[in-house]
Amino acid sequence: MKKWPITTIVLVAIILVLAGALIGTLLYVRNQPPPTRGVTPLITVAAQEPDSATWGLNFPNEYSTYLQTTSNNTRTAYGGSEPYSKLEADPRLVQLFAGYSFSKDYNEERGHGNSLTDVRATQRVNDKTPGTCYSCKSSDNPRLWSALGMVEFDKTPFATLGERIINPIGCANCHEANTMQLIVTNPALEASLEAQGKDWRTFTRQEMRTVVCGNCHVEYYFQGEGKLLVFPWAGGTRIEDIAAYYEGIKFSDWTHPNSNAPMIKIQHPEFEMFTASSTHFAAGVACADCHMPYTRDSAAKYSTHNVRSPLLNASVACGACHPDVEYATARVAAIQAQVRTTMDAAEEALVAAIQAIHTSAALPSADVAHLEEARRLHREAQLRWDFVAAENSLGFHNPEEALRILAAATDLARQAQVAALQAAAPASAPTP
């Protein structure tokens, strides 16, 4: 056997070791999981996983702040998370919602973590309530919508569907598992956006930080016998568009027993109000910027998931853009006081309209055409007022729009009162 020089042997050995090291490194790198945004997930989360605690293993800061929405129970000047009775705070609401469940039970809502407890406790739910009422209450929904389809989900009785629902609003309502991308999960929102020619998958992340809130914080109604969840956005998302939509399909939630008008109850239209050219939206601010501001906790920086009134967290929520936080919160207080005053006047006008219609309609000689006009005006006035009253910000999400709408509501309510008086003439006119 020919002897190799010692130097050749050493050289070959070095080359072999280096080659082995290179191959080993390449194989290791190739088998690493895809890069994340600086977070190494501990576990893989199943698609549409309903249990937020599982997601919480990978995202402890987001999860632990989310849990705070359950215990957060603080009232602000006009809102917050304390479930006080709106009916006791403002008894005019009992007259405005007479004949409808909201005149019996209407509390300020609590945080996301209480959604399931609270929807099951409300007196507005009864034997006839459809599954649709669970649409915005549970992180079980994305999986159920995939399994059943929205049509089946909605027409299942509330009690029956409830057997399959165990988690309150959670991670799966807005996030894709593992990638944590923000996604539209409510089929009604997806359908409404599609009808507007919009594909949410093309939206920027900052846009999605507003759009995912539209999964729930919108005006909606239950369509047809199947009580299908539909957003009334076909003609646009301004209150005038929504009113025209409901008028076009002759929809009503209930008939007011005193005015006999076919009424609409508006639900929390935060998305529509904020995106109607509000100053913050126009400046590129998203819902999450104020309600889930980026928070520093020692070395960690994350978007807090203790979603609540920014007034309870103003130094962080407002302070990121407004160095003078005191100035910013004073502006909120001033604006909300102006909106409250204007809303009070709208409610007084609505109560007067209802009474005038009631009185005139009792007269055998009352003019039918004028009475019908008065009822139409009552409906139009009250749904405009409710668009501001049911919206959770007391106008601050869009101050000028809220005041514009309240001015119109008051005008229409007083016109209803005028029409009712005209209906009573010429026989004998009422003096409400």
Add this chain to the structure above:
Amino acid sequence: MKKWPITTIVLVAIILVLAGALIGTLLYVRNQPPPTRGVTPLITVAAQEPDSATWGLNFPNEYSTYLQTTSNNTRTAYGGSEPYSKLEADPRLVQLFAGYSFSKDYNEERGHGNSLTDVRATQRVNDKTPGTCYSCKSSDNPRLWSALGMVEFDKTPFATLGERIINPIGCANCHEANTMQLIVTNPALEASLEAQGKDWRTFTRQEMRTVVCGNCHVEYYFQGEGKLLVFPWAGGTRIEDIAAYYEGIKFSDWTHPNSNAPMIKIQHPEFEMFTASSTHFAAGVACADCHMPYTRDSAAKYSTHNVRSPLLNASVACGACHPDVEYATARVAAIQAQVRTTMDAAEEALVAAIQAIHTSAALPSADVAHLEEARRLHREAQLRWDFVAAENSLGFHNPEEALRILAAATDLARQAQVAALQAAAPASAPTP
């Protein structure tokens, strides 16, 4: 004669020369004019000098931009300096001001340099017009107020006083000669501030950059036989305070021929509207920041005295604080459109109220108490609407406040209509 040593002579000579130099320097320094803010005045201006051209020798940039107010004739979306007829632009005003001079001649106002030309041209001036109408029209006023006193100034007939008035609004209306300090020159403003316990001499310069505009851009009335100029601020400067003040002294400008209500005409209350907790005022912005922004012209930096709509100069006027000028002007456009819509509704309601009162009052059986209530409501509604309508900003000086007031105006106007219908019952009711 004793001979001094040569060294002593030299030493004494040096001491004498130094002493002489010191004395000369001190005398020179002592006789220099007081220091100025980097400007060496060419001439000394007499106290209350009415001719702005004289001041202009010392301040050529301020003066030459001031002269531009004479020729500036540009219309904005809702205002500007083109003297178009407001009555032709909005024929409802003819009905609202029926029986009063503003229903005959009501044009958009032009710039400061045209004040004298325009007050002499308006059809609202006649043989009975008092000198008070010159209060805000001339830089001759400070001297005349000092010479005559305001009581004498005001009660002198307009034509007679006019012989002593030759200059339009100018430097002397806001500045002290030579020091150029901002000063209150209108005795009515000084009296109003004193009544509020305020001494303008203690105000900061930034505060004065708003207060001097209050020399003229305010609501006022002519008190008593002597037609004394008075600001109705004794109870405060909000519209509710002003309305209560006029009601308290039973003042009216004219009686509306169709409703028979005792009416108030509101004049350009820019100062009151802006300082009523507007967002800009609360943030420390002064009138001059937007209407007379600091301007660079080669090496010179000065506050432009071409006082006009900031929309005609947005890159400088808005851009100093809002880097995204397009965003800022779009906000102005959106807000003014909202205010215009709400103002239209208020005007429709006022016209309906006037017609309803007119119709009811013609009925022999009309109820007097209800008619009186309808007239009171017409007055209260219209003066609130006019507080926004006569204010030169279409609500932008204080958007939420303007919309709040318009909502109240519409409410009151419709209540006037209701009261008029109630007055007609039970005999025979009108159908306006």
